[in-house]
Amino acid sequence: MTAGTGSRRERLRKATLDEIHGAVRTLLVEQGPGAVTINAVARQVGMSGPALYHYYASHDELVGAVTAGFLRELATAMEQARETRAEEPVGRRIVAVCRAMRAWAIAHPAEFGWIFAGPISPANRRPESTRHRAGQRFEQILLDLTVELWQTRPFPVPEPDELPESLRTQLAAYSASIDGRLPLEAAHVFLGCWTRLYGLLCMEILHQLDFAYTDLEPVFEECLRELIGALGLDDPDQPAA
Amino acid sequence: MTAGTGSRRERLRKATLDEIHGAVRTLLVEQGPGAVTINAVARQVGMSGPALYHYYASHDELVGAVTAGFLRELATAMEQARETRAEEPVGRRIVAVCRAMRAWAIAHPAEFGWIFAGPISPANRRPESTRHRAGQRFEQILLDLTVELWQTRPFPVPEPDELPESLRTQLAAYSASIDGRLPLEAAHVFLGCWTRLYGLLCMEILHQLDFAYTDLEPVFEECLRELIGALGLDDPDQPAA
């Protein structure tokens, strides 16, 4: 064997898969989601139609696989931002990861739009789907950082008694689902931050705010500042207060 | 003429249009967005295929018209909530309108999802599209109430000097686009409220928060309380403080 793992066949197959993913991406970016058809993709990679079914069992599966790849790419970009700042305090890492998330979305709007608003079929929400797993990794990055922050320098949280009963129940379930790494009141703060950040980004990329803004960078930065405040951090862009 | 306006033919045409919209809605709700095809809709109303082209020039146009109808329905529900409380203070009307917005979205998730993530084609974003006009009416309801609040009982706003230059420019343009009914610093507060509220609702309906919540009602209510605080209002659920 000269390079990589697996047999020659496996390497060729992987190369073809990469080419297929690339073709899907090209079609998506250049001609929109509707242009991503099995036939068009096959044409792009130089095979004819049904050959693609040796790689994916259906159009849905192809779309799901590519979407999961986009999510992985986004997660990797965020992890990279985290790793290159491994020595800095957790507050700066959080900010860097959030900015990396938006930077990827801005650089790849078609892909990000597809992740969010593309295949909303129930199948993609079942826990065993590739899509779902890739999404979990994405969500987990900020969760991990928040847990680290919580353990090293707990942020202000509401009294659980102040939260409505039904919310407390749900937060308890979520807290359990992350192995109790955050107590429910801290999970509440985390989820609030996540919702605002991710929600703002989705609205931006899906053009729901075009009626008012042409560039949401300062809005995102303000959101980030509020988030930093909610997490009880000093302004991480200032070296020291 | 026995009833309504217009000739017999016009009435019949309108009835057929209503039937078509109903068929689209049924297909959307029962079988998802992918089931809304020209042929399926035609079958549902008992005509065969191309007959629909006497009512809409293309699939896109049909979808756009139905989507605009959904937006009108949502806007009407919000306006109704406002009108039935015409005598109450503006703070309560704002809360009622926001709750009406979520109530409609919860009652019609497929339709709301379609409004938001359905036809994201550039054509639907051009100002002359029916879709865009219906969207404007929707956004305007809370804007009108916010303007009324601003004129009767101004809410706290940031100093314009504290806002970054690029944000100030954009807010000035938006303020002008609403005929200066809100100065840019008040527009900033309004847009922040709108973004959070609408963003949260979109995330909920599009299942982006299923990993943590099963029922977002208490989350929405908390968001509403924060919004009320940002607008300097007393808790509108309490008769008097």
Next chain:
DNA sequence: TATGTTTGCTTAATGCCTCTAAATAATCTA
């Protein structure tokens, strides 16, 4: 009331799509 236009609808046909089936060529394995 007879006539011509408008309107609503039908069938036929084109070209795209998804996906299945059967057949063929190339490549690995033993």
Next chain:
DNA sequence: TAGATTATTTAGAGGCATTAAGCAAACATA
């Protein structure tokens, strides 16, 4: 080298968007 596996092809069924051509009922009007 023979058999199994894999990659790929063509043929075809069935669906969809859309256009074209044509028919029949309803309408307007002279």
